[in-house]
Amino acid sequence: AALREGYERFDPQAYLHNNYLPPRADFSSEEFVVPWKLRCLAETFASGEIHGHTLIDVGSGPTIYQLLSACDHFEEIVATDYLAVNREELGRWARGEPGTFDWSPFIQHVCRIEGRGEPWQEKQRRLRARLRRILPIDVHRPEPLGAPLCPPADALLSAFCLEAVSPDFEAFSRALAHVGSLLRPGGHALLLGALGESFYLAGAARLPVVPLAEADVRAALAGAGFTLHSLRSYAMPAALRTGVDDVQGVFFAHAQK
Numbered sequence: 001a002a003l004r005e006g007y008e009r010f011d012p013q014a015y016l017h018n019n020y021l022p023p024r025a026d027f028s029s030e031e032f033v034v035p036w037k038l039r040c041l042a043e044t045f046a047s048g049e050i051h052g053h054t055l056i057d058v059g060s061g062p063t064i065y066q067l068l069s070a071c072d073h074f075e076e077i078v079a080t081d082y083l084a085v086n087r088e089e090l091g092r093w094a095r096g097e098p099g100t101f102d103w104s105p106f107i108q109h110v111c112r113i114e115g116r117g118e119p120w121q122e123k124q125r126r127l128r129a130r131l132r133r134i135l136p137i138d139v140h141r142p143e144p145l146g147a148p149l150c151p152p153a154d155a156l157l158s159a160f161c162l163e164a165v166s167p168d169f170e171a172f173s174r175a176l177a178h179v180g181s182l183l184r185p186g187g188h189a190l191l192l193g194a195l196g197e198s199f200y201l202a203g204a205a206r207l208p209v210v211p212l213a214e215a216d217v218r219a220a221l222a223g224a225g226f227t228l229h230s231l232r233s234y235a236m237p238a239a240l241r242t243g244v245d246d247v248q249g250v251f252f253a254h255a256q257k
Helices: 002-007 012-019 033-046 084-094 104-114 120-130 169-180 214-223
Strands: 052-058 074-081 131-136 153-159 183-195 199-202 205-208 227-235 249-256
Touching: 002 205, 012 084, 012 199, 033 104, 033 183, 033 227, 033 249, 074 084, 074 120, 074 153, 084 131, 104 120, 120 131, 153 169, 169 183, 169 214, 183 214, 214 227, 214 249
Parallel strands: 052 074, 052 153, 074 131, 153 183
Antiparallel strands: 183 249, 199 205, 227 249
């Protein structure tokens, strides 16, 4: 109940400003956190191991950067979020409405690191075309979408969601198992998340986060029936600790159901 009340004050524009503009979204060096996240995703999808018909993004928030490398490997992307304001923000971007957040620097950067010489506008068009459904979700329900995803997703992606909506580690672990039910056996899961974070700000909202260590991520994945393939971590440098949260680092995990 306390989490729900906090998220009623969530401001998507403030969240985007805090996390997806400089200094964190500085593309001049891979030392910055956003290029690191994009590199993890690009390299993992470049392996060719993760592909199929449907990818589900759990807790998309108001962001699309996490889908830029994925959109080349799936026919359909299903975005999800608990908050209507975030689903509306995603819908406006997908429809190309004016006044939405400018993701073009992210798209251009991903095109550069993927190295295929593709015009960034083409990747943007493809993602918009494949982002066909934007659904409400509650990861604390055994059926997070209210009904099974039919057919189950071939891959699952989730960035900075589960630890930020769970009151404790046990709830985080249960939520991971719940969203895992949306994935077919053998399907791949990619998780980006915060390490050592206890809160973050999004406008008037000050939202609690479960402080995770790498060992917690490993234990939760194993408990939810996943085999971990790789786990990388990034230590947040002092220059990027801007007061909008107390995050110590970021993890990227690739696992398989």
